[in-house]
Amino acid sequence: EDKVVQSPLSLVVHEGDTVTLNCSYEVTNFRSLLWYKQEKKAPTFLFMLTSSGIEKKSGRLSSILDKKELFSILNITATQTGDSAVYLCAVEAMNYGGATNKLIFGTGTLLAVQP
Amino acid sequence: KAGVTQTPRYLIKTRGQQVTLSCSPISGHRSVSWYQQTPGQGLQFLFEYFSETQRNKGNFPGRFSGRQFSNSRSEMNVSTLELGDSALYLCASSSLGQGAAGYGYTFGSGTRLTVV
Numbered sequence: 001e002d003k004v005v006q007s008p009l010s011l012v013v014h015e016g017d018t019v020t021l022n023c024s025y026e027v028t029n030f031r032s033l034l035w036y037k038q039e040k041k042a043p044t045f046l047f048m049l050t051s052s053g054i055e056k057k058s059g060r061l062s063s064i065l066d067k068k069e070l071f072s073i074l075n076i077t078a079t080q081t082g083d084s085a086v087y088l089c090a091v092e093a094m095n096y097g098g099a100t101n102k103l104i105f106g107t108g109t110l111l112a113v114q115p
Numbered sequence: 116k117a118g119v120t121q122t123p124r125y126l127i128k129t130r131g132q133q134v135t136l137s138c139s140p141i142s143g144h145r146s147v148s149w150y151q152q153t154p155g156q157g158l159q160f161l162f163e164y165f166s167e168t169q170r171n172k173g174n175f176p177g178r179f180s181g182r183q184f185s186n187s188r189s190e191m192n193v194s195t196l197e198l199g200d201s202a203l204y205l206c207a208s209s210s211l212g213q214g215a216a217g218y219g220y221t222f223g224s225g226t227r228l229t230v231v
Contacts (some may be wrong), residue, residue, distance in 0.1 A: 041223045045221065048219050105150075
């Protein structure tokens with residue numbers, strides 16, 4: 001059965017700290033791995049990773065994928081209170097026809113950044 | 116550029132009733148997926164439509180169904196509602212075509228369904 005596991009489940013840090021969120025997966029017909037940030041309702045897109053070892057960066061956030069060991073990490077440096085949210089990792093899986101058509105989500109990591 | 120629009124935002128229904136939720140994708144996007152989010156199970160895939168065809172379906176009972184129209188708008192229907200159907204229902208649109216490289220999925224704000 002396909003599964004995506006995130007750790008830790010929750011994390012409390014102080015502003016300015018650096019955090020690393022983990023995501024491991026076992027998914028048949030892997031296409032890509034995506035990270036989302038969910039504050040209230042709509043998850044907002046952060047990164048899509050398809051190739052191993054290539055870091056993607058956006059401001060203080062960065063992410064990398066290891067397709068051999070089947071995991072990804074999301075780093076946030078110099079955290080701010082506005083980073084408080086649930087961070088979701090999802091793997092995009094293809095069906096037998098090769099069409100990409102579903103995301104398998106982890107349960108998320110709840111990050112709380114204290115002033 | 117308008118985002119993904121879901122209506123209604125909130126719904127309260129009674130057990131045994133049925134409900135229809137609507138999702139309008141980003142203009143030009145042909146793929147619409149539906150997800151159920153609950154505190155215990157997280158985000159779970161319901162089904163995905165592309166060009167009016169259901170391409171994949173998750174592990175949900177037959178009470179959950181959907182369709183997509185020629186303008187790519189999608190609806191999902193839940194019949195004979197149960198208390199356990201209370202959840203946030205999210206839809207996501209994507210420009211993905213058959214076998215094309217993905218550019219991510221954009222989520223709507225969801226419909227909060229409460230079954231009493």
